[in-house]
Amino acid sequence: MxxxxxxxxxxxxxxxxxxxxxxxxxxxxxxxxxxxxxxxxxxxxxxxxxxxxxxxxxxxxxxxxxxxxxxxxxxxxxxxxxxxxxxxxxxxxxxxxxxxxxxxxxxxxxxxxxxxxxxxxxxxxxxxxxxxxxxxxxxxxxxxxxxxxxxxxxxxxxxxxGIVARPAAAGGFGSAFLSDIFHAAKAGTPTIIPVAPDATSxxxxxxxxxxxxxxxxxxxxxxxxxxxxxxLQVRIGDLVDTLARFGDVQRLTFEEDATTRRTFGSYPPLTTRCADDLGFQHDRSLTQLVETVLADI
The missing domain is CATH 3.40.50.720 (NAD(P)-binding Rossmann-like Domain)
Incomplete structure (x- = not known):
């Protein structure tokens, strides 16, 4: 093939x-x-x-x-x-x-x-x-x-x-902050998260x-x-809490932007029966997602 x-x-x-x-x-x-x-x-x-x-x-x-x-x-x-x-x-x-x-x-x-x-x-x-x-x-x-x-x-x-974690400062992606969170937690560097902790992606x-x-x-x-x-539907506050078990999140700060929240932080529960029947899978848990992403960046 x-x-x-x-x-x-x-x-x-x-x-x-x-x-x-x-x-x-x-x-x-x-x-x-x-x-x-x-x-x-x-x-x-x-x-x-x-x-x-x-x-x-x-x-x-x-x-x-x-x-x-x-x-x-x-x-x-x-x-x-x-x-x-x-x-x-x-x-x-x-x-x-x-x-x-x-x-x-x-x-x-x-x-x-x-x-x-x-x-x-x-x-x-x-x-x-x-x-x-x-x-x-x-x-x-x-x-x-x-x-x-x-x-x-x-x-x-x-x-x-949202696929994570793209290279730091990935150009052209409005959702880049979702990847930047992982890079910042792994390196212990500061970053601003432009949604509130209860935002979901x-x-x-x-x-x-x-x-x-x-x-x-x-x-x-x-x-x-x-x-x-x-x-996975992920609450951003839960993502930061999980990252704290594997990295340094002390320099992450939340400063919500209404447009970013509306576009990238307001996703409800997701049901994907068609994808499930075809054999597609998610990362199983937030902990598994975090461990996988940190291992790959």
Whole structure:
């Protein structure tokens, strides 16, 4: 089997490559991104996915599965809607066409839900995006569902929650503070948490996210409707308390920003029966999530 991965040099992409290397060394990989640092154990394709020639090279007939992770982050998308359209909408649509008859896994986002959200959110909760990023992700879901309906594509679109812990000061991510909390606790450095302790978010470790993406890539299942992954609903105060058992949280301070609270700190309980039935999993507990994340950063 040969799998191509876009965004392979990114945070989630690197975790997926590690997961495949460890669990399925028999799988051949083609790694695509705008640039790579260091040498790769796998063939690489360097270029911009908005270039049709790069898409053709990426989706050659030898590729059986394409795992599309590349995206313009939400904050950057809001600042530049045209760039978001090119990267977060036009590129996935081109990949749906280029991978016709084969398997495509799209990394979507819980940003399609917008807010305020019902309690609980489940597989019947309708998307209502409140951002450029969320709107473009939802448009891709609709196009992908139609391609599945027509029998033109196999695979699924997965809605990813907040994935932690991204590299410190990850550019373009409005939710970067969720990752910064882990880095600050591990290093004992100061950071401001822009939500109150009772704020809640849906979180998943990069390791669990990678395992779910690999499960989707290797599965034979196809889902017409987007699948929301089973994240943990985490109270931020509880996250800090748990981190205190493993690191230094004395220099973390809460200074709530209303917009950040509304966008990233108001997530209700989550029920994901469809994802559960497909074999996707969360980090099992907040303690397990914290231990996994701290071990990986």
């Amino acid at each position: 040969r799998i191509a991965i876009t965004g392979a040099a990114g945070f989630v992409g690197q975790a997926v490559v590690r997961q495949l290397r460890q669990s399925r060394p028999d799988v051949d990989l083609l790694l695509a991104d705008r640039a790579f640092t260091g040498r790769s154990a796998y063939p690489t394709l360097v270029g911009d996915l908005t270039d049709p020639a790069i898409v053709r090279a990426l989706c050659g007939p030898e590729i059986e599965v394409l795992l599309h992770l590349a995206a313009l982050p939400g904050g950057a998308a809001e600042r530049d809607p045209q760039a978001s359209r090119a990267i977060n909408l036009d590129v996935p649509l081109a990949l749906v066409e280029a991978m016709a008859g084969r398997r495509l896994i799209l990394a979507g986002s819980i940003a399609v839900f917008g807010g305020p959200l019902p309690t609980p959110v489940d597989d019947a909760t309708p998307p209502a995006p409140a951002s450029v990023y969320g709107a473009h992700k939802y448009m891709v879901e609709i196009a992908f569902a139609d391609a599945v309906r027509r029998g033109a594509i196999q695979g699924m679109a997965l809605r990813l929650p 849906w979180l998943m470790s990069a390791r669990a996210c990678a395992a779910n993406l690999v499960t989707a890539a290797l599965s034979d299942a196809t889902a017409q409707q987007a699948v929301t992954l089973p994240a």
